[in-house]
């Protein structure tokens with residue numbers, strides 16, 4: 001069954017590598033991307049918002065190619081598509097814009113043909129493209145997702161984010177493509193560092209699942225990627241080391257960076273102190289950054305109605 005009227009999908013941003021959870025632990029965040037997909041006579045793209053300037057508008061577009069993968073998997077032909085996209089998720093900043101596009105494409109294409117593929121199948125397909133399950137898992141399922149990937153199948157556990165948790169992100173004005181930030185990582189690690197991360201990742205997952213916010217500070221540290229990526233983000237080391245003494249429950253590099261993330265208790269009265277500390281520290285290193293308070297997002301990719309039309313405003317076409 002092909003929905004000739006098309007479908008509109010909303011997908012949350014994500015923070016990957018949550019603390020010690022490199023390539024495994026992600027959380028969906030309340031920043032969104034939208035994709036609308038309709039069968040058409042010839043393929044055409046409408047991209048809205050400066051963030052999407054430069055994204056290809058032909059059949060080389062990632063979203064078009066992934067939609068065709070879904071149709072092939074389901075044995076359905078929809079060769080020509082009208083695709084509209086808008087996004088509030090900044091690109092190449094460590095907030096999962098590529099995962100939102102991948103998940104949005106697969107989810108929209110599947111909905112367009114009556115959802116023959118399971119969510120697990122979409123997760124496998126998304127992870128095969130992104131190569132790690134933490135961003136795509138959070139964008140697809142929402143909440144906090146702990147996931148493993150064996151190269152073919154992705155298996156996940158979804159955790160409902162504790163209601164008291166809020167997130168402060170500092171989004172630097174410069175880009176850091178994930179590909180570049182992965183090249184800097186070592187090929188092997190010492191046993192000591194492996195134990196350091198495994199123990200903290202286990203503790204953090206358990207702490208989040210059971211709402212033990214008091215354990216986050218002890219759990220939210222990493223020796224797999226943050227020390228190697230620190231030189232790419234001036235000020236990061238100091239912010240991660242001192243955020244807890246300025247009111248954060250814990251702090252981490254978001255995804256591959258450059259965005260920095262702090263977990264904060266909702267009713268904390270130290271929010272302005274934390275904001276000022278982060279802004280000042282980045283400023284001392286010559287880094288301009290936009291600070292945003294976000295919510296963990298419980299809902300993953302979903303179909304929305306015409307009332308969500310706002311991002312597709314004619315004046316925003318790029």
Ligand SMILES: Nc1ncnc2c1ncn2[C@@H]1O[C@H](COP(=O)(O)OP(=O)(O)O)[C@@H](O)[C@H]1O
Pocket residue numbers: 052055061062063085087090091092093094095096097098099101176177178179255256
């Ligand atoms: N809506 C989109 N359509 C097609 N490609 C996209 C879209 N959004 C993001 N991308 C691709 O994802 C890349 C950014 O991915 P990445 O470097 O992993 O950073 P992040 O995912 O943290 O934003 C962009 O340069 C672009 O190629």
Ligand SMILES: N[C@@H](CCOP(=O)(O)O)C(=O)O
Pocket residue numbers: 014016017022023024093094095096097098132134135178181182225254255256257
């Ligand atoms: N586990 C990945 C996460 C990349 O996240 P992104 O949001 O920066 O794309 C990695 O660290 O490479």
